[in-house]
Amino acid sequence: MPRWEQGTEERLREAALELFLEHGYENVTVAQITERAGLTRRTFSRYFADKRDVLFAGSDQLPAVLADAVLTADAGLTPFEALLSSLERVGDTVAARVAPHAAQRQAIVDSSTELKERGRTKFAAVSDALDAALQQRGAAPPTAALLANVGVAIFRTGFGRWVEEPDTATCSTRVREAADELAHALDHR
Numbered sequence: 273m274p275r276w277e278q279g280t281e282e283r284l285r286e287a288a289l290e291l292f293l294e295h296g297y298e299n300v301t302v303a304q305i306t307e308r309a310g311l312t313r314r315t316f317s318r319y320f321a322d323k324r325d326v327l328f329a330g331s332d333q334l335p336a337v338l339a340d341a342v343l344t345a346d347a348g349l350t351p352f353e354a355l356l357s358s359l360e361r362v363g364d365t366v367a368a369r370v371a372p373h374a375a376q377r378q379a380i381v382d383s384s385t386e387l388k389e390r391g392r393t394k395f396a397a398v399s400d401a402l403d404a405a406l407q408q409r410g411a412a413p414p415t416a417a418l419l420a421n422v423g424v425a426i427f428r429t430g431f432g433r434w435v436e437e438p439d440t441a442t443c444s445t446r447v448r449e450a451a452d453e454l455a456h457a458l459d460h461r
Contacts, residue, residue: 281319283309288326289376297323297384324390327377330369331394335401338362342405351411355402355423356451360444363427367434367443374435399424426450 287308291300302323306316320326341358349357370377381387399420406416430447441449 280309280311280315284311284316284319285326285329285373288323289373289380292327292380293376297380297387324387327380327387328390328394332397334362334366334394335397337365338398339401339405342402343408345409351406351409351415352419354409355406355419356426356448359423359427359430359451360447363431363434363443363447366431367438371438374438378432378435395424395428398427422454426454429453 284305288300288305291304291308300323302313302316305323305326306313320329338358341362342354345354345357367374381391402420402423403413403416406419407413411419426447427450429450431443433450434441434443434446
């Protein structure tokens with residue numbers, strides 16, 4: 273049975289990020305990534321489907337994780353409270369996972385139309401999953417859809433602010449601040 277070297281996935285990720293930042297995402301090939309990492313294309317394929325996957329690996333799990341967090345939140349919480357609690361809890365988990373490269377990754381995504389579209393697609397799936405989970409908690413379909421979209425906006429805002437300054441507050445704090453900011457704006461409409 274072949275033994276995979278420890279740290280291989282991280283070596284590939286670091287090589288890709290370096291190259292994306294140096295040359296732009298669109299100008300980098302998988303062959304260049306593997307060459308920089310000192311590995312083969314076959315090894316790359318064990319960890320990532322394509323070069324986009326280096327930036328979005330694991331994000332396909334986010335909709336289910338968030339939906340599960342909503343469904344398992346305290347039954348006494350309102351749908352919005354359950355949603356916010358879930359966004360905070362999952363936000364810190366995601367932040368811990370992506371912390372070493374969050375700012376680099378975001379800079380690369382922000383520089384590419386293709387990657388920004390992939391991000392929007394990812395969050396559309398999150399919204400759909402949250403909508404379904406909120407309906408299972410008893411929210412009416414139009415309310416669940418609204419709350420799901422608002423939740424995605426709160427999560428993206430809070431996470432984005434955490435990425436900009438990860439050492440000043442936790443991701444959950446930034447998510448809560450985004451929700452409070454929205455509530456304050458709505459109070460003053």
